[in-house]
Amino acid sequence: MASSFLLFQAAAVTSLVGMTLGWRGVMTKYSGFYDLPTAWSNVFWGILVGGVYASYSHNAILAPYLRLVMDGSSAIPNPFDLVLVCLATSVAAHFLLRRERVRSGSSHPTSGWALGLAIGAMLGMIHLYRVFEGYDTLLSMKLWITVLGIGIFAPRSEALICCFHGQLMLQGRRWGAVLRSTFWRCAYLSMFAYAVHSLLAWVFIIPFVLLVNRRADEWIWDSxxxxxxxxxxxxxxxxxxxxxxxxxxxxxxx
The missing domain is CATH 1.20.5 (Single alpha-helices involved in coiled-coils or other helix-helix interfaces)
Structure with missing residues (x-):
């Protein structure tokens, strides 16, 4: 397999492509009708939060799961770690969406979408690097299906969660938004860990993301x-x- 530097570059480029596709799909459609500087500010914060989130989720969830299914390790991922990581990320996203510059323009859904794209891109980058490390050759259909799936759908899944979080905040359901975001983040993080091992996971991930993606236009339109x-x-x-x-x-x- 290629050097670690090249693997990291491949993972980073794939995640950035997925982030770009997510931006063009929603943010470009409403360009000029939302607070663009605030959205870019949330991209910056999303990179910071996403880096910590991706690192902890890899160490606490993905790595133990892969050792369990591939090496026969007796240690299993701790569900408490999963909930703790997802809850901490949801709380961080909540406080970022409570900032005055977001509230003054009621731009919670668009800010959430931008924030989620960056968080998901960082998650995809770290997890894809681990995926590349697990293969001895690049000539694997399973590898490239997994790479494309995580690269495209990790940023979009996080964007949908944070956009939904912002929509609930607009409705005044602040801490309910945190709990719901935590639940969905736990669900998709578990499915993405499963997808690294089994392609069957994409049968459930892709239709669900595409179905919920239709609602994102409604959430942003309402804002x-x-x-x-x-x-x-x-x-x-x-x-x-x-x-x-x-x-x-x-x-x-x-």
């Missing part, structure tokens, strides 16, 4: 002020008209 919604509808209508006119001109030129 946009009424005047901005009107301008956004007008902009979308204008874009549709321009596309139709360009198609008509293309047909006429033929």
């Amino acid at each position: 946009i002020p009424s005047e901005s919604k009107k301008r956004l509808r007008k902009m979308w209508a204008r874009q549709v008209r321009e596309q139709r006119e360009s198609l008509q001109r293309g047909h006429e030129s033929e």
